[in-house]
Amino acid sequence: MVMAVHAQQQFIADKVVAVVGGSPVLYSEVAEQADAVTRQYREQNYTSPRPAMSEALEMLLEQKLLYQRAQIDSIGLDALAPQIASAVDANVDEMITAAGSIRALEDEQHKPLYTIKEDMRMLLEEVYGAQEMRRWVVSGERVKVTPGEVDRFFRRIDPDSLPIIPEQYVYAQITRLPRSTELAKQRTRERLLELRQRIIDGERFDRLAAIYSVDPGSAIRGGEMDPQPKEGWVEPFAEAVAKLQPGQTSGVVESEFGFHIIQLIDKPADNLYHVRHILMKPAYSDDELRETTTFLDSLAGAIRREEITFANAALRHSDDKASKMNGGIVSNQQMLFRYTGDSNPRSTKTKFVRDAIDQYDATHLIRLKEGEITAPYIGQDLNMNQMGKMLKLVQIIPAHKANLAEDWLDIEQMALTRKQDAEYKTWLDAKIDEMYIRIDPMFSPDDFINKRWFK
Numbered sequence: 215m216v217m218a219v220h221a222q223q224q225f226i227a228d229k230v231v232a233v234v235g236g237s238p239v240l241y242s243e244v245a246e247q248a249d250a251v252t253r254q255y256r257e258q259n260y261t262s263p264r265p266a267m268s269e270a271l272e273m274l275l276e277q278k279l280l281y282q283r284a285q286i287d288s289i290g291l292d293a294l295a296p297q298i299a300s301a302v303d304a305n306v307d308e309m310i311t312a313a314g315s316i317r318a319l320e321d322e323q324h325k326p327l328y329t330i331k332e333d334m335r336m337l338l339e340e341v342y343g344a345q346e347m348r349r350w351v352v353s354g355e356r357v358k359v360t361p362g363e364v365d366r367f368f369r370r371i372d373p374d375s376l377p378i379i380p381e382q383y384v385y386a387q388i389t390r391l392p393r394s395t396e397l398a399k400q401r402t403r404e405r406l407l408e409l410r411q412r413i414i415d416g417e418r419f420d421r422l423a424a425i426y427s428v429d430p431g432s433a434i435r436g437g438e439m440d441p442q443p444k445e446g447w448v449e450p451f452a453e454a455v456a457k458l459q460p461g462q463t464s465g466v467v468e469s470e471f472g473f474h475i476i477q478l479i480d481k482p483a484d485n486l487y488h489v490r491h492i493l494m495k496p497a498y499s500d501d502e503l504r505e506t507t508t509f510l511d512s513l514a515g516a517i518r519r520e521e522i523t524f525a526n527a528a529l530r531h532s533d534d535k536a537s538k539m540n541g542g543i544v545s546n547q548q549m550l551f552r553y554t555g556d557s558n559p560r561s562t563k564t565k566f567v568r569d570a571i572d573q574y575d576a577t578h579l580i581r582l583k584e585g586e587i588t589a590p591y592i593g594q595d596l597n598m599n600q601m602g603k604m605l606k607l608v609q610i611i612p613a614h615k616a617n618l619a620e621d622w623l624d625i626e627q628m629a630l631t632r633k634q635d636a637e638y639k640t641w642l643d644a645k646i647d648e649m650y651i652r653i654d655p656m657f658s659p660d661d662f663i664n665k666r667w668f669k
Contacts, residue, residue, distance in 0.1 A: 231654040268661035280344035296442030352634035367629035376615040382565040384609040386542030388532040390506040390602040398496035429493040437490035506602025510590035582607035
């Protein structure tokens, strides 16, 4: 069957099988998408009841409609440029590896590398633009759920269809940075200043970044980061970047991730900065780290003798600002803000499935009974900084069917997703009705979920 598809594609690879607005859809595009869908379903051990070509065409029609609307409505396409550039590099690098060399890839594709990259950029711009348009249609500013809607949504669910919430943990922590942190920071600054001087004296920045930087994502690329607006970086990294001229190397810059020296490679556009950096974090001796666990061990003794509660000990002695004011209870607040920008307290969760807990923390936590505390150990925070840690298992919530009392946030998300899907379908139907669409008779409406595509 696959061979037949490829054989047919050789003869009608450029045949237009559909048009959405001003965008044609080629048979070759549909065939490639169908192959990708089939591979994905095979990996999931799933068999679709629909022909792969029809399923693929419906996906492409929707993608092209969304992308055209994103262009018309100016939905954040410029801000996607750095993300697209990064994805292009990653995809083309993978293609080069698979082909064996750049020359082999060019021979295979019958086009030079710059054309391959440009084709990939255009493809991914459409994919990312479509995704961004869909996000905008169902964004929090446009689609929300009220407590009443959540309650009604839950009560309509068949009790036999309620999702099973896996076992969850509520836990608290006390963290302790070495008291020599300022000395360690000074040592790190001095090491970076030495590297900066070596760069000024003629050594290559990218070579030193590959050797010394502890940022795994960029070190392998000689410290190089994808071009992006300065707003894409944390302060004061962004401020330092904005002050550089191409070829200049910054002084030592401290951010929440550690210490950096930064070199501006070029500015491909007015508000795009192409930089490389070297990241270092304060390093501690065994004795400095041991001091943290010694202190925590003494504190643990006082807690066990009931001379102080864990909550008060966290308030007085923990170095974790995110949890110390809440009795040491760990939440997803910091991670949620970093990866989604969501700072709404209503989104904060203090219940974690095991896979969502730092792996090393989890190995200590699962040995405890409720109310017990761990022996102190050396762990790390979200920024990979080493520190002493001590955990308390507050509660184990067994696996159970979802209920409003224990799982409000999860059910609220389910209700929101359902409402977003309904709002999106209404929006999509309206746009399909407004737009010129033509589909080749080789495709049947019976094989499409949304029959409105056929006019």
